Amino acid sequence: MKKIIAYILAAAAVIALSLAVLAADAGATEDRDGLKSRQEEVHAAAELLRSLGVAEDDPAIKALSDEWWRCQKLKNAKYLGTYTVTGYDLWCAHCQGRWVGVTASGIPPEVGRTVAMCDQFAFGTEIYIEGMGFYTVEDRGVGPGKIDVACASHADCYALTGRYKVWVVNEGSGRPCGS
Ligand SMILES: [Zn+2]
Secondary structure (H helix, E strand, O other), rough: OHHHHHHHHHHHHHHHHHHHHOOHHHHHHHHHHHHHHHHHHHHHHHHHHHHHHOOOOHHHHHHHHHHHHHHHHHHHOOOEEEEEEEEEOOHHHHHHHHHHOOOOOOOOOOOOEEEEEOOOOOOEEEEEOOOOOEEEEEEEEOOEEEEEEEOOOOHHHHHHHHEEEEEEEEEEOOOOOOO
């Protein structure tokens, strides 16, 4: 019985440590070395959990795995600079006019994936917006230095509006608009 309690306490401590690893400022790890060491930390925390018998589908392991992949993708990403990010409501006729529910690329839009950028970026280009996540360029209508993020509501648009650091993760293969 004592052994089991010690085991549970150890597991709880490791889960707390893993969550602390995830909560650490991800913004401080933009450079390759930072991303590499963060991956090592995240990997070590996940291995510890596994060694204690925590299942692969456990939320703690899943969060660590997501963080490992975020670092992996960012390691080879190209830093673009700081962009002005705004949101647009895909389903609002006032915001979208005749484009309501449609993207310029013809792909059905999806909140959490679709963004609009200028035609310097081919359709299908995958970007990373600091603190927000990965998105795909599927729409147009904004100028250089700007990103419009597909949102489900006006409140969501206002909530995300700001200046963010942005990276290109994968160049799109789709033809830039107008070429
Ligand atoms: Zn609107």
